Amino acid sequence: MIYTLTFNPSLDYIVTVPKFTCGVVNRTTEEIIFPGGKGINVSMVLKNLGFENTALGFYAGFTGMELKRLVADKGIHAEFIPVDKGMTRINVKLRSEQESEINGQGPAIAASDIDKLYEKLDALKDGDILVMAGSIPDVMPQTMYMDIMKHLQGRNLKIVVDATRDLLVNVLPFHPFLIKPNNHELGEIFGVEICEKEDVVTYAKKLQERGARNVLISMAGDGAVLVAEDGSVYQAEAPEGKLINSVGAGDSMVAGFLAGYLEHGTYDKAFQMGVCTGSASAFSEELATKAEVLDLLEKNQNLF
Template identity: 65%
Template sequence: MIYTVTFNPSIDYIVRMPRLEPGAINRVTYEDILPGGKGINVSIVLSNLGHESCALGFVAGFTGAEIVRLMQTSGAKSDFIQVAEGMSRINMKIKAAEETEINGIGPKILDSDIEALYARLDALKPGDTLVIAGSVPSMLPSDMYERIMGRLDGRGINIVVDAERDLLVKVLGYHPFLIKPNNHELGAIFGVELATRDDVVPYARKLQEKGARNVLISMAGEGAVLVPESGDVIMSEAPKGTVVNSVGAGDSMVAGFLAGYQESDGDYATAFKMGVAIGSASAFSAKLATRPEVEALLKTL
C-alpha cells in the first residue's frame, strides 16, 4: 500500500485572465477548484493510473471537508486528521501574463493532532511505501521529516522524500528509498549550477553516499535522470509537447515512478520511463494526467 503525507493541504482556486491589473476589477476567463498539496497530487495521479493509495495529513473547517470530498471525487482514498481550530487554506493561483500565487495559512495543529498522525503511520506494514513531500508549515516542528523517518526506521517501509535543501539532506541518513530533487534543488544543495543531464550525475551520487538509495532528478525541458542503487545511470530526453501547466508535474513523476515500479516488479528502467511519461503528460494537460494520456506518451519514449 502506498501512503502520502501532505502537512498543509489546500483548496487551489485557479483562474486565468489576459492580464492582472492591481487596484482594478479583474474578470477571469477560466476558473477551477482542485485539492492541492504535493502528497495529494501523488495520490490523485496514482488513482488515475489505477493504483490504490491513502492520503494522510491535516484538514479543518469547511475547506477541509471540501478537500475530503474532492479526493473522493477523484477516486483517491484519504484518512486525514480533522483539526479543531482554523480551516484548511485556500491558495489562489492567478495565470495571466505572469503567474501570481496567494497562499493561505492553514489550521492550528496541536500536539494531539501530531500524535494522531503518528498513530496512522505506526499502522504501516513492511513493504508499504510512504511519500513525504513539500514544505513543513510553521505550526509544525521543523524536523517533522526526521521525526517521522526516525519513527519508521528499520520497519521495512520504503520512504520517498520530495523536499528541498535541509529537509532533504537531514533525512538521508535514514536511507530513503527514493528522493526526487529537480536539477535546481540539487544544485542549491551543493552551491553549483546544473544545466545538463550529465551535470547532475556526480551530485546525485554524492546524495547516495550520504544515504539515499535511488535519486530521481527532474529537469523540465532537459528531461530526467535516474541514478538507482544498482549503480548504473538512466537518462531520458523530455517528451515533445506544449507545457500547459507545470504545477504537479514533479509529483506526477513520483507517482508514475511508483506505479511503474509496482507494475514491473521492481524494474528501475520501467519505473523511470513511467515517471517521465506521467510527469510530462501532466505538464501538457490543464489537470493531472490520466492513464490514456500516459499510454500515448509512453509510445514516444
C-alpha cells in the first residue's frame, strides 16, 4: 500500500479577477476549490493513474470537514486525524495580471495528535511506501520528518520525502528511497545557484553521499534529472506544451515516478513517467489524468 502524509493540508480557493486593484471591491469571474497539500496532490494523481493509496494528515473545523468530503469525492481513502483547536487552512490563490497567494496557518496540532499519527504509522507493513511531502506547521517540531524516519528505522519501507532545506537534509542519514528537490531548493542546500543539468548531477550526487538513495530534481521548463542509486543518471528536457497551472506539478512528478517504478520496476521508466506526469499537470487546469500522461509519453519518447 502507498501512504501519503500531509501535515498541513488545505482547501485551495482559486479565484480569477481580471484586473485586481487594492483598496476597492474586486469581483471574481471564476472560482474553484480543490483539496490541497503536497501529499494530497500525490494521492490524487496516484488515484488518477490507477494506484490505490491512503492519505494521512490532520483536519479541523468546518473547513476540515469539507476537505474530507472533497478527498472522498476523488475516490481516495483517507485516515485523517481530527484536531480540536483551529481549522484546516484555506489557501487563497488570486489569478490576475499578477498571481498572488495568501496561505492560512492551519490548526493547533497537539502532542496527543502526533501520538495518534505514530499509531497509524506503526500499522504500515513491510513493502509499503510512505510519501511525506510539504511544510511542517509552526506548532509542530521542525524535526518531524527526521523523527518519523528514525521511528520507522529498520522497517522494510520505501520512504519518499519532498521537502525543503533542513526538513530534507535531516532525513538523509536514514536513507530515504527518493527525495525530490527542485534545482533552486538543491542550490539553497549548498548555498549555490544551480541552472545547468551538469551542476544538478554534481550536487545530487552529494546528497547521495549523505544518504539519499535516489534523487529526482525538477527544473520546471528546463526538464528534470534523476540520479539513481544504481549509478545511472537520466536527463530530459521538458515536454512541449502550454503552461496553465504549475501548482501540483512537482507532486505529480513524484506520483508519476512511483507509478512508473511500481509498474515496470526500472528507474528509466519511472523517470519517464515522472517527467510526463509532472508536465501533464502543468498543462492542465487540474491534476494530470492517466490519458493525459499516456498521451505525453507517446509523443515525447524522443526526449528520453
